Amino acid sequence: MNWFTKFLTSSIGQKLVMSLTGLFLISFLVVHLAGNLQLMADDGGVAFNTYAKFMTGNPVIKTISYGLYAMILLHAFQGLALWFKNRKARGSEKYAVKVTRGADGVATSAAKQMAVLGTLILAFLLIHMGDFWWAMKTEAVPMADCGGEPCQDLYTKVYASFKQWWVVAAYIVGMIALAFHLRHGFWSAFQTLGWNHPKYTPAINGAAWVIALVLPVAYAAIPLYMYFALPEMTTVPEMGGIFGS
Amino acid sequence: MIVGSSKSLQTDNCQLTTDNYSKMKLTLKIWRQKNAKSAGKFESHQVVAEEHMSFLEMLDVLNEQLISERKEPVAFEHDCREGICGTCSMVINGHPHGLMQGTTTCQLHMRHFKDGETIAIEPFRAQSFPLIKDLVVDRSAFDRIIQAGGYISVNTGQAPDGNAIPIEKDQALDAFNAAACIGCGACVAACPNSSAMLFTSAKVSHLAQTPQGEIEAQRRVLGMVNQMDEEGFGRCSNVTACEAECPKEISVTNIARMNREYLSASLTSDVMK
């Protein structure tokens, strides 16, 4: 084996892949949130639709987005592969009494369930992408006007979805899973990179709490806002996507 | 003047006076397994213990009881019984070395249990620690990890004067704290992934922090991590159960240091394989 593949397939190399892809995905979450918060702008969707058009049309962003998909897949499959490997390492006989003590209660509980949380998040992503991204790709979304230019009316599509309680519920569940995943994942990524120092690790853990709370809460606020605060849609347009009515 | 040796440590009156200590009735749920090939199961036993006994002495009482009934005693490993040899290898109510933090099984005393309690006792469980009998497991994988580089290559007689290279006190202390590992394997037993990162990193970290060990640090970390992977230990996911259960309270900062060392060794050393 060549040194590079050996490095990446070693236990620490595999963790490194998880760490770097994870950190990249967190940075994406921040950017994505900034855009999505425009759904809460009370302008009938113009800002959001403009943003969506820019995101899908710009070639640089497009390239980055393919990188993003690759990262998601790498993170998910590497994670699942590790999970299987770790189950095997545990041996066939399991402990009768199961308890796990760790340095931090929440992070430790999350750490034990990273694979489950990750799978939940992956399932959420499939639903999420199927409902919006796929709908856009297949041009099942009607057009709207974005400051004089035509654009797909993703806003109305989102609005329609988030007026269905089970969609909102699915998002809430997804975000709870994300919160726990982030709480452990963030500090874990730094630990894997070797960034553990008595002076700075408390700050990393603090940041992990902030990220784990702020990002999912802000994301969850969008469907909740649309479900509770916005008026019922008078006419529901015909559109595709898995939750299309 | 010393006259006669009538009174001594082990005279019988010591038996009388120890009745002052409170006794406790316990139910033990112990894992019994003849060998690696046969199936194992839990067996229940009643035992009367005293509060000042150590956990292992309580097991001694059980074994004496079993022997008097001409049954096979429970096999468990132990040796120094003062918390330093790292031989004991059992999981008590779900915790390697029991609930008390920073304590080995042999230093765990029965006063921390309640009269009438049921205690579950299992062996360390991990694919890389194959079971030998009852509570005894094979931890030779740890030896092989050390053999893969957990040393400084110096022959007897080659050493310069001990004070030739000063070592900063705090760094020496850090190295010592990592070197305090007793190689018991509780970290692997506690880890939901059966990872040996805490053990391996403790040695990497200890030696990397001495100027003498720094010289072959890159070769060492590559060799030891490689061996650790070959032994089939799981992948660390930073659960930190290892640190929480470690009887010597070895810190996961050592794992971070090993990650660092491994990254830099993989990317910058001349080792091409």
Place this chain on the structure above:
Amino acid sequence: MAFKSNVPDGSLSDKWKNYRGKMNLVAPNNKRRIEVIVVGTGLAGASAAATLGELGYQVKAFTFHDSPRRAHSIAAQGGINAAKNYQNDGDSVYRLFYDTIKGGDYRSREANVHRLAEASTEIIDQAVAQGVPLAREYGGLLANRSFGGVQVSRTFYARGQTGQQLLLGAYQALSRQISLGNVTMYNRHEMLDVVKQDGKARGIIARNLLTGELERHAAHSVVLCTGGYGNVFYLSTNAMMCNVTAAWRSVKKGAYMANPCYTQIHPTCIPVSGEYQSKLTLMSESLRNDGRVWVPKSIDDAKAIQQKKKKGIDIAEGDRDYYLERRYPAFGNLVPRDVASRAAKVACDEGKGVSPTGLAVFLDFASAIERYGKSKAHSMNLYDASPAKIKELGTAVIEEKYGNLFEMYEKITGEDPYKNPMKIYPAVHYTMGGLWVDYHLQTSVPGLFCCGEANFSDHGANRLGASALMQGLADGYFVLPYTIGTFLSGEIRTPKIDPNAKEFMTAEAEVKGRLDKIIGVQGKQSVESFHRRLGKIMWEYCGMARNAEGLAKGRKQIQELREEFYKDVFVPGDANEYNPELEKALRVADFLEMGELMMVDANDREESCGGHFREEYQTEEGEALRRDDEYAYVSAWEWTDTKDEPTLHKEELVFENVELKTRSYK
């Protein structure tokens, strides 16, 4: 049979230098063909195996543990002596030599001890080079502390885990040789016999403890590094598996057992709490630097404490007897181990013991807490600090110095030693006696060598603190790898030894017979119960104080117990499987003979010296009375199963460099 000390000529300080300069060497091409078996991989064994491997010999190393890292050397707390004179306080090789000879009550061989002192400095260098994290000062240089009754500060340490760190250093050196293929490691193998061919030791019979299989291992030479026999007392600070079997089996093959009665009883151990007790835990001797030892002056107070009606702190200052300070004003609480232990026994024999068993004395830190508290308050400019504040500050200082020991005490006893004085009592800790070896560390069987605690060579009748680690490593790293060459240089024409030769087959059959015999008894009593009873006999009649009548009684009781053992012991399971009870039974069987030899030796030595105190031989004040004119010899015992009485061989000790004096600590 060889029975010469083989000490080289020349002045004391030149002997070892000259020896190394003139000894025969084995050329590298021959070393590759020569095999050496090392039994035991503690400090002495691991260091010897690693060094022999480095030199190019083909080494086979054996341990009954699952890994060499578990050997009981790991439990040594205090430190290791070396004549480095880093503290500029007048230390030297000669002074370390002199202190060791004197501490050993003039019952050790001058040349060996001097060599030990010479090697001591190299050990520290070697350990540092191996990465052993010894304690350091802020300037980055090695720190020292003072220890047990010497006037210089020469003890190197790694917190309270010096033994662990040094053992891991040796273990790592051994691991390196294993990975290089120079040493083949046999874990979970116990040596059950030594095999001789043409009068020379040529191999061992070992039992694979996992499968129960007997294995024949051949080599040009055999080195035993199998530790001490303190477990003959059942209760000791030794690990549970420490035993005399390897040494005792060698005795049966013609090696002599030297000075078996010299047992070190350590004064500061946690007292026995009950009949179930399996082992005793040592509290480092360093505690006596700050702790004051006392018992109540009146028996009534002692009784009240024994019945838990009173506590140590309830006894007024004037009602306490600080007996060490009273009896030994010059050294006070810092008298050597043997003196402190006997004084504790005297106090408890008078009925003044302070635990429910009546067998404990107090070790009190209250004065030290106050002293340190005041000085700390002063340094913080708190000139009118309240007593509570002083106590708080003083407690912090004590915690910094002894925190881990106090914590261990609390874990084991459930009592807080910061609030109540600690209770301590003496316990068996180390055995100075062991296989007789000459200057080459060769036993009376050619080709059979012995290192570390297993041999008798360096500590005389009493070992000084922090000297055991020094001796184990000196033997393993710096002495044996040279001296074994003297024997092996004569073996370069000897072909590979055949483990199928008839001597090996006979020895294997003998061992098998022994296993079958013990398993075949199928009696009613457990091995443990025999061991416990043996311990009681040993402690009663061959413990801290001995007399002719008791020793005779004890010897008889051991003989009877041995007879009973072979009639009524019960060993479950069989020989062809993993069977810890069988392992234990074999060890106890050998203790049952060794114990008798100890009684014989203690009876023969009609004097008091070091760890051996004969009640008939004491001064008016109850101090040990040595009889140099008659007993300045090493007792080397030959044991033959066919004879009723073991045969005594005397090696007269010649003191050319030190004057024999009576130790006085008053």
